[in-house]
């Protein structure tokens with residue numbers, strides 16, 4: 001399909017139009033019915049270019065549908081539904097992908113965080129340092145264990161925790177650092193690890209949005225003590241439901257997580273720890289194993305889309321995301337900053353373009369964290385980001401014409 005045609009104006013055809021055209025300029029050998037089918041297809045293609053969804057999971061599924069269904073069938077036939085051989089096989093491949101000794105499949109990204117923090121013995125009286133500009137699970141899991149999330153502001157250019165603001169928040173109660181690799185770009189793990197080792201703290205990576213992202217050539221989850229992944233369907237590697245994993249090089253920690261995901265039990269009805277029910281399902285593992293083969297291609301397609309947006313939006317009022325030189329982003333999201341964000345988002349919606357706000361309210365201003373008494377204005381970069389950010393469609397199957405259309409409409413909207 002040509003990208004340079006004016007795609008704001010879809011072709012509209014109907015039977016009358018075709019009949020008129022046939023009378024005046026008959027297409028020899030082409031019957032009216034054929035002509036109609038041809039034109040209906042052209043119209044559908046045009047309309048697909050007009051409307052750009054924020055995410056289209058069907059576009060990813062259709063080309064691998066048979067392979068996925070065969071994998072699911074195999075699990076159904078074997079009835080290895082929870083943990084078992086499909087989970088173990090996927091865990092091995094995932095550990096290889098993340099360059100860690102072990103991977104432990106769990107029921108969600110949230111449970112990966114919860115199980116890891118439990119295995120690190122985080123509990124009442126402890127403090128864990130994390131950003132406030134993130135999905136709720138990051139801080140929610142800390143609080144669920146009776147510990148206190150201590151929020152640190154972000155670097156406005158990368159949206160990730162600002163390492164230079166961490167040390168001021170460290171106290172004798174600090175138990176761990178929990179940076180988030182937001183939108184698919186690693187936090188500054190070099191600096192974070194320096195601070196952690198100076199204060200003898202463990203670093204747990206929230207890599208829910210960043211499977212395969214790299215910092216100085218090393219893969220997310222292999223950069224700290226352990227890393228947590230989410231396979232929620234919108235992630236670059238998405239399951240067919242909730243799923244997650246913990247990756248680590250520490251064998252003792254891995255073993256503890258394996259027990260904690262089944263109520264702390266190694267042998268049936270013998271409970272060494274008080275854990276949770278964090279098991280991964282066989283069907284999810286089988287789907288993820290199929291998809292893992294395609295993951296690097298999907299990352300590359302997202303990166304191509306991001307590069308095109310960068311080029312098309314350069315020099316405008318739209319601030320495009322900055323990826324640090326040491327980082328290789330997997331672009332789980334492509335998040336820009338725009339003036340009058342809510343107005344711009346509404347204009348995009350009017351033109352059939354999906355966009356989303358991650359995140360409109362910082363965690364320190366959430367009602368459930370009012371007890372932490374973090375006042376408005378305490379984390380100014382986080383609060384400003386919440387007012388300005390807008391995530392654009394970036395999924396791998398987007399066509400070039402669609403990326404161009406989003407950029408064109410956005411540039412018009414910010415004028």
Ligand SMILES: Cc1ncc(COP(=O)(O)O)c(C=O)c1O
Pocket residue numbers: 108109110111134135137138180206208209229230231232242243244
């Ligand atoms: C940064 C971050 N942490 C944790 C999670 C939790 O993952 P899940 O939705 O699989 O529980 C998410 C999910 O979106 C996330 O984005």
